[in-house]
Amino acid sequence: MRVPRGSFISAVVLGLVLVAVGGRYGYHRDELYFIEAGHHLAWGQPDQPVLVPLLASVWHSLVGGHLWAFRLLPAVAAALTTLVASLTCRELGGARRHQVAAAVLTAVTSIVPGTGHLFSTTTFDLLGTATTIWLLIRALRDRRLTSWLLVGLAAGITSEVKVLIASVLASCAVGILLTGQRRALLAPGPWVAAVLTALLAAPFLLWQASHGWPMREVAASVAAGGSTSSADRATVIPLTFLMVGPFLSIVFVVGLVHLWRRPDLRWLTIAYAVFLVFVVVSGGKAYYPAGFFPAALAAGAIPTLDWLDARHRTRLAAGLLTVLSIPTALFSLPLAPPGSAVFEVATAVNPDGAETVGWPAYVDTIREVSRALPDRDVAIVLARNYGEAGAISLARRESTADRELLPPAYSGHNGYAEWGTPPPEATTAVVIGFWPDDELAATFSNCTVEPHLEAPDDVDNDEDGAPVQVCRGLARPWSESWPALRRLG
Numbered sequence: 001m002r003v004p005r006g007s008f009i010s011a012v013v014l015g016l017v018l019v020a021v022g023g024r025y026g027y028h029r030d031e032l033y034f035i036e037a038g039h040h041l042a043w044g045q046p047d048q049p050v051l052v053p054l055l056a057s058v059w060h061s062l063v064g065g066h067l068w069a070f071r072l073l074p075a076v077a078a079a080l081t082t083l084v085a086s087l088t089c090r091e092l093g094g095a096r097r098h099q100v101a102a103a104v105l106t107a108v109t110s111i112v113p114g115t116g117h118l119f120s121t122t123t124f125d126l127l128g129t130a131t132t133i134w135l136l137i138r139a140l141r142d143r144r145l146t147s148w149l150l151v152g153l154a155a156g157i158t159s160e161v162k163v164l165i166a167s168v169l170a171s172c173a174v175g176i177l178l179t180g181q182r183r184a185l186l187a188p189g190p191w192v193a194a195v196l197t198a199l200l201a202a203p204f205l206l207w208q209a210s211h212g213w214p215m216r217e218v219a220a221s222v223a224a225g226g227s228t229s230s231a232d233r234a235t236v237i238p239l240t241f242l243m244v245g246p247f248l249s250i251v252f253v254v255g256l257v258h259l260w261r262r263p264d265l266r267w268l269t270i271a272y273a274v275f276l277v278f279v280v281v282s283g284g285k286a287y288y289p290a291g292f293f294p295a296a297l298a299a300g301a302i303p304t305l306d307w308l309d310a311r312h313r314t315r316l317a318a319g320l321l322t323v324l325s326i327p328t329a330l331f332s333l334p335l336a337p338p339g340s341a342v343f344e345v346a347t348a349v350n351p352d353g354a355e356t357v358g359w360p361a362y363v364d365t366i367r368e369v370s371r372a373l374p375d376r377d378v379a380i381v382l383a384r385n386y387g388e389a390g391a392i393s394l395a396r397r398e399s400t401a402d403r404e405l406l407p408p409a410y411s412g413h414n415g416y417a418e419w420g421t422p423p424p425e426a427t428t429a430v431v432i433g434f435w436p437d438d439e440l441a442a443t444f445s446n447c448t449v450e451p452h453l454e455a456p457d458d459v460d461n462d463e464d465g466a467p468v469q470v471c472r473g474l475a476r477p478w479s480e481s482w483p484a485l486r487r488l489g
Helices: 005-020 029-037 051-062 072-091 096-107 110-114 121-143 147-158 163-179 180-186 187-208 212-223 233-244 246-260 265-283 287-311 316-331 341-349 353-354 361-371 386-398 402-403 414-419 437-443 479-484
Strands: 379-383 409-410 426-432 444-451 468-474
Touching: 005 096, 005 110, 029 051, 029 163, 029 386, 029 414, 051 072, 051 121, 072 096, 072 110, 072 121, 072 287, 096 110, 096 287, 096 316, 110 121, 110 233, 110 287, 110 316, 110 437, 121 147, 121 180, 121 187, 121 265, 121 287, 147 163, 147 187, 163 180, 163 265, 163 287, 212 437, 233 246, 233 265, 246 265, 246 287, 287 316, 316 341, 316 479, 341 353, 361 379, 361 386, 361 402, 361 426, 361 468, 379 386, 379 468, 386 402, 386 409, 409 414, 426 444, 437 444, 437 468, 437 479
Parallel strands: 379 409, 379 426
Antiparallel strands: 426 468, 444 468
């Protein structure tokens, strides 16, 4: 399907910018985790479906471990998201200039380039959800079975990235039922789409069911503030405007109003409102509604651009948008030097940026501790979280020398807990992270504190200052102690 040249150019520019900064800072803890998770294939993990870890591990191997190349796929996903916004605008009746505006507006939000920099579930979920909404708008317009099949296909694939799409579809169903579009439900198309989505989502859902639905505990941890990107319920709506951008939020709100005023599209405004309430009540992350942003901006581009054209202010608005995109780029992309004032402000808004700094230094610390171990051949690394374990696992995969020097990493955190307990002969552990004293006391008879992890450039992140301990003397076999070391969050 053709898109205007301007939309394509905006997508290419965004992609090139993301590629240019792709090697900045370092891996994010989630990226380290995903790369390792993809080497332990199963129908699911406690905290996520299989698709992104599989992509991460395969792609990382194909590009030879180069960070900038590893992040090519997220850059492409972000660029495609802008094209989806353009296509959505076409379905909403926008002319070519409106479609170009929709692509540009989506490209300069904070959330799209910010997520497009990282190989994360959010990056691909944003693309999948935006695509599903675009196809749903089209299916409700033309009522063709093939259009509904595409909705089911897009939603089903997205469900293997993040199950959040189920809540998005449920919110859309509420909006459709409350408006005149409910007549579409009398045809077989929507139900065929629902069946196709369910079939594609089934492997992960069956895995979750067979393991006692661990995702529920992960969601509870997020709601309780257990994630770096968790947000207070009261801040979800303000953070929405921050992720869109203060200036672009005007277009965003105009878009929601524009959709509400059109009886055939009112369901989408209702769906967004229902989903927003769901996120606030459930304690979800503030970026969960981001899949709706391209459609809302596409809708807002139509009346906003018409209003500006009528008053000959389009160039003024374009200039203002360009100027205001500079701070957006500084805060959402890895541009400022780590530890600088701009970096501190940016990571206060987006803490994930700080989580990409320091991993090589942390591995160096563990490497030195391991080098001094006389019993290294029976040692393991026991990490408090999957990021710490992932950093060690990746270093061992990328270097033959590290496979000999660094002990294998184990952790009870999320997916790592599923990948096996330490071997019985592993009686020494290099323990990383902030552990409750009672857990270590119940596992080992003796622990000695070694150097702490120190982030470079005085960067404050979740690992900075974490103790490194050498623990010996298993209080009981690993098979007995492991259940107490497992945790979800």
